[in-house]
Amino acid sequence: MSVTVRVPAKVNVQLAVGAARPDGFHDLANVFLAVGLYDEVTVTPADELRVTCEGPDADQVPLDRTNLAARAAIVLAERHGIDPAVHVHIAKDIPVAGGMAGGSADGAGALLACDALWGTRASREELLDICAELGSDVPFSLVGGAALGTGRGEKLRTLDVGGTFHWVFAMAGRGLSTPAVFREFDRLGEGTDIPEPVASQPLLDALAKGDPDALAAAVSNDLQPAALSLFPELAHTLAAGRAAGALTALVSGSGPTTAFLARDPESAVKVAETLRSSGTCRAVRTASGPAPGATALSA
Numbered sequence: 001m002s003v004t005v006r007v008p009a010k011v012n013v014q015l016a017v018g019a020a021r022p023d024g025f026h027d028l029a030n031v032f033l034a035v036g037l038y039d040e041v042t043v044t045p046a047d048e049l050r051v052t053c054e055g056p057d058a059d060q061v062p063l064d065r066t067n068l069a070a071r072a073a074i075v076l077a078e079r080h081g082i083d084p085a086v087h088v089h090i091a092k093d094i095p096v097a098g099g100m101a102g103g104s105a106d107g108a109g110a111l112l113a114c115d116a117l118w119g120t121r122a123s124r125e126e127l128l129d130i131c132a133e134l135g136s137d138v139p140f141s142l143v144g145g146a147a148l149g150t151g152r153g154e155k156l157r158t159l160d161v162g163g164t165f166h167w168v169f170a171m172a173g174r175g176l177s178t179p180a181v182f183r184e185f186d187r188l189g190e191g192t193d194i195p196e197p198v199a200s201q202p203l204l205d206a207l208a209k210g211d212p213d214a215l216a217a218a219v220s221n222d223l224q225p226a227a228l229s230l231f232p233e234l235a236h237t238l239a240a241g242r243a244a245g246a247l248t249a250l251v252s253g254s255g256p257t258t259a260f261l262a263r264d265p266e267s268a269v270k271v272a273e274t275l276r277s278s279g280t281c282r283a284v285r286t287a288s289g290p291a292p293g294a295t296a297l298s299a
C-alpha cells in the first residue's frame with residue numbers, strides 16, 4: 001500500500017519584512033498564493049526511513065534527515081509513538097532553492113501522506129502545528145489557495161480570491177539560500193528604521209476582485225533588493241519579462257525564481273516564449289493560481 005499527495009508551489013504577492021527579532025527570525029506580512037506547479041510525495045512502508053527524489057533538479061535535493069519530508073515523517077511518528085519506517089519518494093517539479101516553497105511542499109506532502117498511511121488521524125490543528133515546527137512556509141503548503149501569513153509567516157488567515165491569476169516563472173541558473181537573503185536584508189537595512197510589516201489593503205482587494213491590473217500595481221517584495229544584491233543578473237530577467245508585456249515582474253520570495261503576472265493565458269504564453277529566448281534564465285514555466293493545498297491522490 002502507498003499514499004501519494006500532490007502539493008503546490010507558492011508565489012508571494014506581498015512580502016513585507018520587519019526588523020530581525022531576538023530569535024533571528026523576522027516578523028512578516030506574507031501574502032501567499034499557491035500556483036499550479038506541483039511536487040508529488042509518495043510514501044510506502046519500508047524497513048527504515050529512506051528518501052528518494054526524481055525530476056530535473058533531483059540531484060540538488062538532500063536525501064538525509066535534513067530533508068523536510070524526512071523530518072515530517074519523524075515528527076509525526078515521534079508524536080504518535082510509531083517507528084517512521086517509510087520510503088518517501090518525491091517527484092519534484094518545483095524548483096529547488098527557488099523561493100517557491102519546494103522544500104516546504106515536500107514537508108507538508110510527506111506529513112499528510114504518512115498520516116494517511118499510518119492511520120494516525122492527526123487533527124487539522126495538529127497537522128498545522130507540526131507544519132509550523134518544520135518551517136515558516138510549511139503551513140501554507142498544506143492549506144494552499146491564498147493566505148496572509150503573519151508572525152514568521154506561519155500564522156495563517158485564508159484570503160478570498162475572485163478569479164484566476166496567470167503567471168510565468170523564470171528559473172535561475174543557481175539557487176539562493178533563504179537565510180543568506182534574510183542576512184543580506186539585515187545588512188542593507190543596518191542603521192535604518194524598519195517599519196512593522198502590514199498587509200496592503202489594495203493588494204487584498206485586488207485578490208478578492210480577481211483583478212490582474214490592480215494586483216500588478218500592488219505587489220511588493222521587501223526581500224527583492226537583498227536577492228538582487230546577491231544575484232544581480234536577476235535584474236536582466238526581470239527587465240526581459242517586463243519588456244515582453246508582463247503586467248509586473250518580481251522576485252518570488254527569497255528568490256532566485258522570478259515571477260511575471262500576465263493578463264490572460266495567451267499573454268502568459270507570449271511572455272514565457274520571449275523569456276525562453278532571452279538567455280537570461282535556465283527554464284521557464286507557466287502556472288496559474290490559486291491552486292489547492294496538499295491533496296491525497298490515492299490511498
Ligand code: C5P
Nearest residue numbers: 024025026135136137152153178179182
Ligand atoms: O522557517 P524556515 O526554516 O523556512 O526559515 C529558513 C530561514 O529563513 C530561517 O533560518 C531564517 O534565517 C529565515 N527566516 C527569517 N524570518 C522568517 C522566515 C525565515 O529570518 N520569518
